[in-house]
Amino acid sequence: MKTFDVAIAGAGLIGSSIALELARAGLRVGLFDRQEPGKEASWASAGILSPAPENPGMIATVPLGKASMALYPEFIALVEELCGQETGYRAKGTLEVIVSRHAREELSTIIALHHGLGLKAEPLSAADARELEPDLREDVEAAVFRPEEASVDNRLLSGAILASARKSGVEIFSGARVESIRCEGDSCKGLVVDTEKINSAHTVIASGSFSAQIAGAEQYAPVRPAKGQMISLVCPDTRIERVLWGDDIYLVPRNDGRILAGATVEYAGFDKSLTAGGQRKLFCAAIDLVPAFEHARVEETWAGLRPDSPDHLPILGPTDLQGLIIATGHFRSGVLLTPITAKLVREYITLKSVRTDWERFSPMRFAQAEKQSRARAN
Numbered sequence: 001m002k003t004f005d006v007a008i009a010g011a012g013l014i015g016s017s018i019a020l021e022l023a024r025a026g027l028r029v030g031l032f033d034r035q036e037p038g039k040e041a042s043w044a045s046a047g048i049l050s051p052a053p054e055n056p057g058m059i060a061t062v063p064l065g066k067a068s069m070a071l072y073p074e075f076i077a078l079v080e081e082l083c084g085q086e087t088g089y090r091a092k093g094t095l096e097v098i099v100s101r102h103a104r105e106e107l108s109t110i111i112a113l114h115h116g117l118g119l120k121a122e123p124l125s126a127a128d129a130r131e132l133e134p135d136l137r138e139d140v141e142a143a144v145f146r147p148e149e150a151s152v153d154n155r156l157l158s159g160a161i162l163a164s165a166r167k168s169g170v171e172i173f174s175g176a177r178v179e180s181i182r183c184e185g186d187s188c189k190g191l192v193v194d195t196e197k198i199n200s201a202h203t204v205i206a207s208g209s210f211s212a213q214i215a216g217a218e219q220y221a222p223v224r225p226a227k228g229q230m231i232s233l234v235c236p237d238t239r240i241e242r243v244l245w246g247d248d249i250y251l252v253p254r255n256d257g258r259i260l261a262g263a264t265v266e267y268a269g270f271d272k273s274l275t276a277g278g279q280r281k282l283f284c285a286a287i288d289l290v291p292a293f294e295h296a297r298v299e300e301t302w303a304g305l306r307p308d309s310p311d312h313l314p315i316l317g318p319t320d321l322q323g324l325i326i327a328t329g330h331f332r333s334g335v336l337l338t339p340i341t342a343k344l345v346r347e348y349i350t351l352k353s354v355r356t357d358w359e360r361f362s363p364m365r366f367a368q369a370e371k372q373s374r375a376r377a378n
């Protein structure tokens with residue numbers, strides 16, 4: 001039987017970064033993915049690194065997002081040095097564009113909200129915004145500049161983390177479908193991969209939107225997929241320098257000149273097909289924000305599945321099965337939360353305690369509710 005200190009189910013950004021951290025801490029790590037690693041949400045993402053909450057429900061993740069943001073420069077430097085590959089990290093800030101007639105009130109509300117959460121945000125006039133980004137639509141009323149935010153090319157980052165993990169000794173198995181966890185009493189002893197039993201002291205479920213399909217993990221990781229459609233444009237005479245947020249759209253420039261635009265949020269099961277309505281929404285909103293994109297060439301269109309939890313917060317931490325740890329449910333912020341997730345899981349496994357409060361994200365908030373409702377039914 002293959003034996004590891006840690007067996008990880010899922011080699012997206014979350015699973016592979018945990019594997020890297022643990023291998024660097026001297027542990028023997030097996031990383032299992034049912035397909036080519038890194039080809040699900042971590043491939044489909046836009047790669048925006050923004051701890052700012054998109055809605056009130058996401059305020060609970062702000063401290064985690066800020067902690068991860070602080071780790072990012074060092075994390076990128078480490079990964080790029082380990083594997084010798086670039087990750088397309090751009091620390092140029094992001095710009096939220098306001099076009100409403102009530103721009104002044106909106107601006108002061110957004111700034112106050114950000115400052116209340118300890119996030120840097122600067123109000124900009126329309127002229128200042130257009131000086132930073134000359135191709136913005138002409139009727140911009142104001143903007144919010146968030147100087148500490150950034151973006152990364154998530155596909156490059158994913159490949160770089162996997163290469164770094166491999167170099168650091170992680171054994172990566174592709175085409176290896178995890179069927180279930182292996183339970184003995186109240187302990188988790190590893191995984192069943194296809195029909196093979198894998199033995200491990202610690203087991204991590206990091207299978208993104210598919211985590212609930214792993215038998216034994218479903219009660220701890222009741223995630224569902226939230227489809228996001230994306231497009232990529234190339235427009236040689238138009239440049240945007242930083243991530244732009246508009247109404248129902250964000251635009252993300254890559255170092256190679258591509259501009260990504262996204263994203264829809266749809267609950268359509270595991271279906272990743274593109275829809276006419278979803279694509280129209282993205283094209284129209286992108287052209288609204290930067291009119292020159294009317295002439296852009298469409299380079300690529302795709303969709304991916306964000307792992308969403310019932311309360312839209314990450315599911316992160318140990319369970320009541322000794323040895324079983326869950327790391328999923330990162331929903332719209334999994335790229336941002338990659339370094340902190342890896343750090344927390346590494347601290348928990350190697351030190352038995354973590355230096356950041358992660359209780360709020362415990363998988364037991366779902367497992368306990370599930371057990372209580374089963375007890376009531378009996």
Ligand SMILES: Cc1cc2nc3c(=O)[nH]c(=O)nc-3n(C[C@H](O)[C@H](O)[C@H](O)COP(=O)(O)OP(=O)(O)OC[C@H]3O[C@@H](n4cnc5c(N)ncnc54)[C@H](O)[C@@H]3O)c2cc1C
Nearest residue numbers: 010012014034040041042048178208228304333334335336
């Ligand atoms: C369109 C879109 C835009 C996004 N934009 C952003 C953004 O701008 N910023 C941000 O921070 N986040 C963003 N996200 C969210 C982010 O991409 C995800 O939260 C993150 O990638 C989740 O990573 P993961 O490793 O948990 O999941 P995934 O990347 O989905 O990886 C899970 C892995 O598990 C494997 N797997 C599944 N089942 C099994 C099994 N049974 N056995 C073995 N392996 C299995 C899969 O093959 C996959 O490789 C976006 C997501 C989408 C879809």
